[in-house]
Amino acid sequence: MTETTLEAEDLLWPRYAAPEDLAAIESVPLAARGLPESTYALLVRAATRWPEINALTVLPEAARWREPLRRTYAELLADVHRYANLLHELGVRRGDAVALLAPNCAELIPATLAAQLAGIAAPINGGLSRAHIAELLRRSGARVVISAGPELAADTWASTGELAAAGLVDAVLALRPTGAAEPPQALPAIDGVRIGYLDTLAREQDSSRFSGVPPAAADLAALFHTGGTTGVPKLAAHRHSGEVANAWMIAANSLFDQDAVVFAALPLFHVNALVVTLLAPMFRGQSVVWAGPLGYRDFALYPQFWNIVAHYGIAAMSAVPTVYAVLAQCPIDADISSLRYAMVGASPLPRAVRENFQAHTGVTLVEGYGLTEATCASARSFPDRPRPGAVGQRMPYQQVEVVRSTGDGTWEKLPAGQTGVLIISGPTVFDGYVTGRDDRGHTLDGLGTLAEGWLNTGDLAHIDEDGFLHLHGRAKDLIIRGGHNIDPATIEDALLAHPRVGAAGAVGRPDVHAGEVPVAYVVLTAGADITESELVAWAADRVNERAAAPKTVTVLDALPVTDVGKPDKLGLRADATRRELVEAFAETAGVRAITAVVEDGAIVATVELDPSSDKREVETILGRYAIAWKVVELQ
Incomplete structure (x- = not known):
């Protein structure tokens, strides 16, 4: 490397291993760090520096974990060029969305990056209802859909076909299963719709360069839908600058080097999969092992998980608490000493899950916090500085405050230790939700979540004296008993303190006198034997006020969760x-x-x-x- 390059690398990689490093990092403006302009520029940087390094190792399915398909960074860039040039040929331009409707597979990864290069990626959860998928297509304006083909996900393919037949799209590009060896199935013709297999149609496209205009930092990169499977999700708009900045904030972790191998199993319609396990590893040329199409929902994955960690030398993984609860029950029959960093987010981490996993594996669970509207991650923890109860310190260049609304509609900042609504500002905060399109592209509106650059997360939290963030549930999840607000976290914490409770959720039950009264649901640890009435008494002795004592505690086999593992309080x-x-x-x-x-x-x-x-x-x-x-x- 030249002296100039080494200086740039020093700016790009400050020390970031402990909480006290934050001030030194922010003493240098983010603009001076020399971040790539776009996700495409990030990939070009990786392919130029580490062309022969394996970027992707994709498992066809859990049962075939020894039969991966591999792509180097140079090969990944070539695939992205081919796919993006095909999209360009189909008429996709900078302001046009490309819908991606498929479970994870080897072709979906470059397809997602290609959609961000040629236009705007719009990943969609195939588990949504057909009506919701149709509405997201209309809202995004996507006329090209990259869909799971009939071999990869028959139900998704059938839905895509019906949407195409209804005139919602102009082109359908089908994806095949990872490492598919058999000849592809013939695809049915639909009048007025171009249909074919993505890789086949892109085979003759130029793999050395993109024929269109590359994206700029301020251009939209993706439209990620929020929420679970109830109501029509909103489309949060991500810019290239926000995705790259957030990926760098994650990659700047000094605990990792180029040799660290990352495990990815969350679906690519979720921001964590894109930012944490696809974009962030590109900054250091790291290898990523991708699970099969079912990801963590593949029950066959768990009996083999520790063998996979040992075989591929997995150093880091990211999952939700429910995954770690299952892994804590899986016997370890392999050398998993490579695993140094197990990240957990998306929902609060029960104490029993943390303790059981760490005792079982010797690996510290490291909490984080983020949301789609702030790109992905806004707080991180430090494995050698455990702080149970906190989700971490704010990430560099992001600002966090805890506030409460005043009578005139403004926000009043609360001091350390007091609970209120968490707000965030900084380079990763989105510009708004898609509310329509005009001649200039997508129209965006914060829909009440944005005020003078600050994002209202809707999460209740407090910040301690050391600047660490503690969550207390969603503001909308408050139980309102006779006009009195009850934080469900106080009930859940009380129940989780019981040694035989592994998970807990508290909600309001309708009541003719008080409007709502608190009730709770729990999942017991393996082999636990305790009655619901005993748990009611336990909670009553430990909640901070009588009004918050749950009227009932119901034992379930599992708490309901959304497709990405977040607690489903609505259920x-x-x-x-x-x-x-x-x-x-x-x-x-x-x-x-x-x-x-x-x-x-x-x-x-x-x-x-x-x-x-x-x-x-x-x-x-x-x-x-x-x-x-x-x-x-x-x-």
Whole structure:
């Protein structure tokens, strides 16, 4: 390297191994660090410096973990060029979105980067309803869809075909399973839609360069949908500058070097997979081992997981608490000394999960915090400085505050130790959600989450005297009992203190007198034997106020979670609503069935009646609750 290059490298890689390093890092402006302008420029940098290093090692599926497909950084860049040039030929330009609708596979990784090069990537969770997928296509404006083909995910392919037949897209580019050896299936023709296999159609495209105009830092890179599977998710717009900056903040971790191998198993429609396990490793030329299409949802992965760690020398992984809870039960029959950094996020880490995993493996679970609207990661922890209860220190160049709303609608900053709503500012905060399109491209609106550059996360938190962030649940998850706000985290913490409780979730149950009363759900540790009434008593002795004591504690085999492992509080609230109504109508004649489901983000209760029932009596009882409901008279 030249002297100038070495100086640039020094600026790019400050020491970042301990909390006290933050001030020194921020003494140099971010603009002076020489970050690549775009995700494409980041890939070009990696392919130029480490052309022969394996960028990707992709497993076809968990059961075939010894049969990976590998791509060097040079080969990855060549694939991205071919795919991006095909998209360009199909008419995709800088402001055009390309939808990606597929589980992880070897072709999806370069396809995602190619979509960001030719236009804007719009990854979509294939588990969403067809109506929601259609709405996301309309909202993004995507007319080209890169979809799982019939061999990779038959259901997704069928949905894509129906959307194409309905005239929603102009081109469908199918992906094949990783390492597919058999000839591909013939794809059906749809009038007016170009259909073919992505890799086949791109085979003759130029692999040495992109024929269009490369993206700039301020250009949109991706549209990531937020939320789970209820309601139509919002589309959060990411710029290249934000993705690159956040990837650098993660890569700047001084605990890793070029030889560190990263394990990736979260779906690429989630920001963690893109930023943490795809973009960040490019900064140092690290290798990434990608799990099969089911990722952590593949039950066959867990019996082989420690063998995979040993075989590939995995140094770091990123997962949600539910994954670590399962791994803590899997016997270790291999040398896993390479594993140094197990990152956990997306939802609060129960104490029992932390302790069980660390005792089982000797590996420290390192918490982090982030959200799609701030690109991905906003806080990180330090494995040799454990601070149980905190999700970490803010990342460089991001600012965090805890505030409460005042009567005039402004925010009042709260001192250290006080709980309020967490707000974030800095280079990773998004510009808003997609609300439409005009001649200049996508129109963006913060929809009430942005104020003078600050993002209202909706999370309750406090910042301690050392600047570490502690979460206390979602503001919208507050249980409001007779006008009194109850933080569900106080109930959950009390129950998680029980040695036989592995997971806990508290929600509000409808109540005719108080509006809501707190109830809780728990998952017990393996072999635990304890009654629900004993857990009610345990919690009552430990919550900080009588009003917060849960009325009931229900034991479940597992707490409901979204597709990316976040707790599904709506699912628990729906169950609590149903249980309350079952009790309320226990003595009412003619009630055939009672259900409560989530519809567009709200709980809707349904009471089914025999034709001879007194419908007015039922409606009178339902009217006492502050819930959405309907009565169905059966024939």
